[in-house]
Amino acid sequence: MSEATLHQRNDATSANGSSNGLSPAMVRRAIFASVLGNGLEWFDFLIYGYFAKIIAQVFFPGGNGFVSIMLTLATFAVGFIVRPIGGVLLGIYADRAGRRKALSLLIISMAASTLLMGLTPGYAHIGIAAPLLVVLARLLQGLSVGGQFATASAMLVEYAPPHKKMFYGSFNMSAQAFALLLSSGVGYLLTTQLTHEQLVSWGWRLPFLFGALAGPFGFYIRHRVAESPEFERLLDHKDKPPRVTIRQFFHDNGDAAICAMGVIIVGAATNYVWHSYLSVYVERQLHLPLSTALLGAFVSGLLNLFLFPLSGKLADRYGAYRLFYPIVIAWMICVYPLYYFVVTNPTPGHLFIAQLIATVFLAAMSGSHPGMLATLFPVRSRSAGVALSYNIAVTLFGGMAPLTITGLTRVTGSSLTPAFYLIFAGFVSLAMVYFTRSGREPRGTAARPATH
Template structure:
């Protein structure tokens, strides 16, 4: 007897979750394109805000956290950056539960408005010199509001994309969620480069840094309009039509049913999150404080890497569909752990714009290879009835621990050890955690042959 094809196994898993492949086939191309665009828009806005905060962290520190000690000022800025991540798991669970009950489309419409509001608050808040302690308090509030809203953004958008995907293309469709991050990197680094090279330091501190936040907030109304016109995903609609609503379950029940899947998902995300935040959010401070190079040098490289990833992430998703996401996960992660230290040593030994650019491009290729299939991998680990909440919890815990805390942790460790190679050791540690969690769970081993296998086992 011949073995079932990937498409056959994928269709079987779809049916086991209450999905209906025929419904997906009847969707018009225009509706599919609209769903893709609506799903990734919020994720792009989320990353635009995060990256802009990282690129202008030194200026934000001067405006909102003035201190005689420059190290203390930047640490307060990074602590505020991390605060938004601590509430992400809570926001992820709340939004995820809402998306699993009310639908992906409604949840995404709610999220885009909330995210735009937090971005606008960040851009309009007066500095410490004008309103005193109220200034950093409002910045913290903006970060908390954004953390709560974006907590469910990645998970709900990933669920929407995977549930719109035809058989055998889940990883490719999910990769568009990562492409949104690349587009955000392109816009944020481009805006940062233009502002830092065309404005004086006084102009940048006075009003220049606010421009990207205010522009980012304008995407809110447009995103809400587009998302409001997107039909519910076929798989969730089928589940709702059958009256198979997700049961009200406790956290204990969730982990009893999906605990191994959640651990596997955290492992999948950990090394990618660490790499993303080290080479993007932390890079601006690292370049200026450790390498003593102009910020514009890092921004030029980031802009090119953002453009490169627009093509690499979808390619990574296609390869994962063809060869198996887990079959690629293990060798790519190990290769990145081997390369992380030499790459940083190459830059630190003789800091220059050319060496930094080479390192940025190499890290970008590895990041795309690791992360292109992440949305699809996470979404296929959980059944439709608990997909948004499951992905939200696991994704946000991993990103908080290994991504959001990365700038704060690395800055502190670098100060303590005096080593400019601290980021490399951080990435190697994250790689070990990822490999241990994924391989140590049945989900990771079962998915080594085909992503659909892991999903069908949780249906």
Template sequence: MTMSPNPSSLSPAMVRRAIFSSVLGNGLEWFDFLIYAYFSKIIAQVFFPAGSGFLSLMLTLATFAIGFVVRPFGGILLGLYADRMGRSRALSLIIMSMAASTLLMGLTPGYAHIGLAAPALIVFARLLQGLSVGGQFATASAMLVEYAPPGRKMFYGSFNMTAQSFALLLSSGTGYLLTTQLTHAQLVAWGWRVPFLCGALAGPIGFYIRHRVAESPEFVELRAHEGKPPRVSLRQFLRDNGRAALCAMGVIAVGAATNYVWHSYMAVYVERQLHLPLAVALRGAFFCGVLNLFLFPLAGRLMDRYGAYRLFYPVTIAWMACAYPLFVYVVAAPSAERLFVAQVIATVFLAAMSAGHPGMLATLFPVRSRSSGVALSYNVAVTLFGGLAPFTITGFTRLTGSSLTPAFYLIFAGLFSLVLVAATRRGHRDADDRRLASPRSPAA
């Protein structure tokens, strides 16, 4: 049974265990998503055969996007569960469901063996995963921020982003080894399944660890203060937190677009637009994963010191100014060296923009509706600007014939973020006040 000690009795070991268990599921989520993107062309061959390679790829990317379309619904349901029953219980449920969907992806026979049942099962796996991970980022972010001492919430929250970096490192390294050591026939036959089967093993391990983690201190205090599970209707939530939710969507949009363009879509872009080997993109992604292991915590510390929103505006504007020249630089003379330089620059900007996302979003909402608030805003923004990015960019690139479409997409996302956050200034002012308030306040 999950332990729930008094917050003052938490040991350093318990805090470390809470951090590890909170980020494990986020890492598994990203590992699965990135592996799917890296092997999208092979998955298209196995499950979505069509007369046109473009059509087959679009069907695969559409399936990738489906998992994001249902994320807001899963986020709301699991967020409400986490706000009523506790962060630890919700995270245990989420990781087992994620592991089941990942296992299904790895075990489903191809179209040649079971016909239309094959793509149907893959779509079902993506739906299940989308519902599960809808609450993952939000609940893990709430757990981390509620364990964090005053003045270190952005730093603690940044570990949720560090988990994504580790997933990038692991998935790109796995993808590179498989694509360089196996033949194409071996990859199609069984090689692409290996990462999914290995990823599913994290489920039982994560469940065991999370089952031994104390409940969030702030949630325990809220429960002790109110005496019963809080009930928050969607109407009441929107009335009390609607402005904060819009601010959170603005915070997330540009980071989500950048993340998915440079880490998910890049696998498709490198092969179809730059005509370079997939291994070139994977090498760069692996190095960027290593780099972000250090950049995210560093950026989190800087945000705690100088203010997350004070850094948000100049970093976003600088990234918008660099996005177009960066793609022009790569497209003008495609090479492994130029792509690597661009990937590193994009990674630095991504860390500067995204390290504070967990802390920024979690501190926008009160404890009683924190998981559901972060889940709703995060998943809507990630679905629109992240999950749909590969599908949208591929379609517009085909329509316009321009290899610079991703740059315009990133500029639009940055403009959207700046306008929405600026229009909801009260939202992040409240967050700054709440972040500086005593963590002992149950309503904080």
């Protein structure tokens, strides 16, 4: 039986609720377990971005504040540079050993790297070892989370009925919204209740220590989740998942990988610019207090808990690719006026309005991303395919965004640099999707099942 026939059989049997023998409780547990690690990943990343200025003081002291913050943002970017490597390795492991085992491994390794970040003494205590340990923590986290989004997305989509792939996948994005809600709420409380000296001394460490505590809990939950039905059927069809070589992967999935990167780029850039980089932008360019940005981020996270699933539902109903093009184009048209609105009169009220508008666009663009990516690749190489394309796109246009924009803003002196960056990301996304076979074939359909 070919993989195409197997994939069609998977869809057909998924439509029958009793075909996989899973109870509703098991499905809910799988959804919760899949999104927990993604939420932990984003919680850590967002907290690092929010407290970048303080982390610069603790680990990268120096007479030049710009140099310190650039070193901090470079360390932030380091975690992303190794993500494609970790993503491919862990994606291959997930495609060989199963989604369940991979997700259990990921939650423990992420918790360990987060704990190292929270416990590392400052530069004043251990000298150069302090920034080196921070870089090590970011490297470990980057390697582990490289496979997190991909494997969790694969798990969710493979649990989903055939006409709810985008909706089930959207819960992976809701995990990011919950992380935004939690991290901004914690950040707001810390910045408003503690003095600057307390924050620098110990306050910034609390969120990282809190994030590390989620590791054992997440491992327990994931350990009790059954393997995904589609992966189980692949195992039933073969003694073990077929070994896919790198050459064969790119031959079979190269076009799909380019399309997947295009899907992700504009959403990743928007997400990191408006959430991770926003704290630096608000303080250095707009000269507003950090608490102002955190309040807007908290409300944005709350809204996205509901907007991401709504976006997934609409993608299932009207077609994910049919919605992709007009939403991205509309965002590209609106992003410059939105930044101009804030920059010309940088008040907390203007910033809050801009954050809410950006949140709606982000949800519309990104809610269906996990489902879109997962359905581009066949079961046998799904985790590796999503991991490779997702991590390359996020590294180049997401993780590198704070460093890139800070440097460009310094060179150009323009506070509107983030707007031009997002418009450029939008053009790249549209081109990569439009000019690939994978991006053309599903136009007007809810999803394109991988058939190779």
